Amino acid sequence: MPISPELNQRIAALTAHYDAAVLPLWTASGWNTDLLLPYEALDGASAAPLSPSRYRAMACARQLYVFSLAGKQAHADTLFGSLQAYFGNGEGAWIYSVDPAGSPLDATRDLYTHAFVIFACATYHARCGNPDALDVLDETVDIVEDRFADEQGLYHAALTEHFRPKGAGVLQNPIMHLTEAYLAALEATGDEWYAERLREIAMAVHERFVDPASGCVAELPQGSADNRIEPGHQFEWFSLVAGKPDLFGDLPLADALRRAFAFAQQHGLAAGTLGVSAALEANGALLDGTERIWAQTEFARALAVHGEAQSLATLADWAGQFHSRFLHAQGWHECLAPSGDVVRAEMPSTSPYHLATSYQALAALAGMAWPKQGG
Structure with missing residues (x-):
């Protein structure tokens, strides 16, 4: 469906802001030249690095993704090396974080972290062609399947350093990001094992997490105390599943996510x-009425994937509102109150990933080649 000139212009403004104000931060003030790691967060006004208490593997992996996506191979190569040097064991297992000096801090084996390593390595290989990325990807997938599997079709959220249970349970969010990672791995490798496993994950998520009344994927398994629905995750799941109708379209999760x-x-x-x-x-x-930037970007991506007239009209409105409320000349506001007051002003190194995945969908809708490659 053709999009309006107004929406086209607003998408172009968003991607231009990312290119000029967001991505360059992370090779400038956001880059620790001594450790060769991205700082965890920057001050929202000055863009100066905030004093780090840790550096996370997940944050490094997300930065590897965004620089690979942009075709910035030299920086992506450095991030890939740092990811392995600080956080990996050389056999597909990853620790959660290192301290400000670069020494191991939290050795938890975290499914969320492993998912983002897979996702980043798939994109890094696809965009930059480094064959070592596929070796790291394969080793990490083996660890996920051999160590994290809960024997009921899904995965433990976290394990100890030695892969023993630590009471973390099974949570939807890391499984959603593993779904995203396996989709990227399927695209990068063509290995149909990923397609089969993704369908199995989708069936298990529908059985254990979906509320039959609303179709929503809850944060905890159905029947858990203090459960909740996060709208941003409904939009994120919708984009992943509705974006691959040949893979998921005949499964009950696809119907649930439309609701x-x-x-x-x-x-x-x-x-x-x-x-x-x-x-x-x-x-x-x-x-909780707090408006986190990642949830806004997932709403936009879902509207673009849905692609019907009402969604495109809403998307045009969203693009104007988002640009004026969340973006500024130095970067972005991480969280707003419903009133528009800034409640979290720092700029985490993890957020460009959310902007990039959303803007990719918007650019595809507009027929734009984005991000521009090279450097």
């Missing part, structure tokens, strides 16, 4: 601004 997409819009958006709230009760009542 979740509508439910999250009905109950999770702030009137007047389209700001996406952080959390809802299962019945749609507001639990």
